[in-house]
Amino acid sequence: MEENYPLAKWLSGEMTEAELKEFQAQPDYALYEKIKKHSSSLEAPAFDEAAILTTVLNSPKKEVKTISFTQHWLFRVAAVLVISLGLFFTYNNFSAATEFAENGNQKNFFLPDNSEVVLNSGSEIQYKKWNWESNRTLDLEGEAYFKVAKGKKFEVNTALGKVTVLGTQFNVKQRDNRFDVTCYEGRVKVNYNQTEIVITKGMSVSFEDGKMITLPESTAQNPEWLSHELAFYQEDLKAIVGEIERHFNVTLELKAANNNQLFTGIIPAKDINISLEILATTYHLKPIKVDSNKYILESLDAL
Template sequence: MEENYKLAKWLSGEMSEDELAAFEAEPDFVIYNKIKKYASELETPNFDENKTLSTILASPKKEIKTVSLAQNWFFRIAAVLVIGLGLFIGYQNFATSTEYAENGVQNSFTLPDNSEVVLNSGSKIEYKKWNWENHRALELNGEAYFKVAKGQKFEVHTSLGKVTVLGTQFNVKQRENRFDVTCYEGKVKVDYGETEIIITKGMSIAFEDGKSITIPENAIQNPEWLNNEMVFYQANLKSIIGEFERRFNVTLELKSNDNSQLFTGTIPSENIDIALQILATTYHLEPTKVSKNKIILKAVNAQK
């Protein structure tokens, strides 16, 4: 009740300087001030004083009712709160929604049309709920698997390219300068620069540094990373280390100059020790754990 009294005094401009300073120091003052600001910007119809006076004089006289100051404050508080609630609901509908998957974890969620999305480690998706049925599009930074509900066109935008589908299942991966798309059901259209390619079930396409990489067809039903496997096709050591860091939430420091070899294969990602051993054997490295989340990869020759 005391809070409502202070709010009413502030709205009516009846606070002393000390009271105003104390009120502005309260944590909720920022919210109150925003509500007041937006409420003051609401437009009202033009007021015709002469017309209103004539109407009043011509109307039958009625018993005059008075409204106490306390009631007046109550109505003003109620009006401000209603306006604030409306602004909050509007913000929730029009603001951009963001989904994250931090390093070491995956994040599954559902879009407004019940399309299912699984974000891989170190990835982010942004989209707007408003008018989703007529504009089903989102921004992806990282890697995600989509199981799209049947309906209108669905678009995935990345910094490297765009994928357009209609009721299908597919995987999109955008990491630095490499862009990979795999279709598991239906068909998808991939736009990369001036190139437009349509791929169907079992097909994959990849681009790196502006060049197309042809990937053999595969009969798998969903991305391997959903089953705790990291799959690479003509991947360089830098990109492999990046996947390790995101998957296991660690930092790998490479101390080797000979890292030009491209790797194609599968590395299990349930156990970091096994995964590191495969990586170390392939690239002739020696992993050394220097802290809980930091590992140094040094060339074997450098150990001698």
């Protein structure tokens, strides 16, 4: 765009007479005159430097917050930790807790209400910690001894039956098709299929293959297996062999004809050789040691 120098010279009054006459002869001169006339009446406001400086200095200063990279990283780590702790708390309290006693071992632990449980070998318990005080219910597979703290209803569920108490000491055993319950203190309600029975201190009840077995009263203060003794009442050879296997964590291979003889009594279980000798004498068997974890029980009639 070509700059209009004649207009600038006219506005500044620097034209010669010849240049002025030539400029006034232009068609737009009348418009230039109007612009010059009106602009001359405009006055720019005075610029007070001191006042503006004072205003700037007295203005409230806004604090500029700076988050360093380190702070930002720490915030992220803290957030991850909070989320992780939340997930851990949720899992730990809402998921089912499992306690297990391996073969050859017993396990003692406490429930959230300080009820004491001792798991016998090869047994497992599952329960939920969340809301335990209001819903004291657990699932048992195997055998366990309970010292229940007083409180709301306490239930033990097994595949064969259910035991309900308020605050007492009792033993529950569920193996294969047999269900045994013994009360050592207080009262225990036992449910098996459509049968419900209440037993008190010293009483026991057993069910096998849908039939109820009446057991004699006992003066024992707790289950014999806590003292490394295996107690049986009208149980067959297969059941006895299974208990010895779990208690000593061994394998017993039975090479004998089916024996329907039922055994009632106590077998010491601190030494496997003594336990097997009693079993062999009762059922006419010969224990043969294969290795440290395996024995063969062979019928003497076959030798």
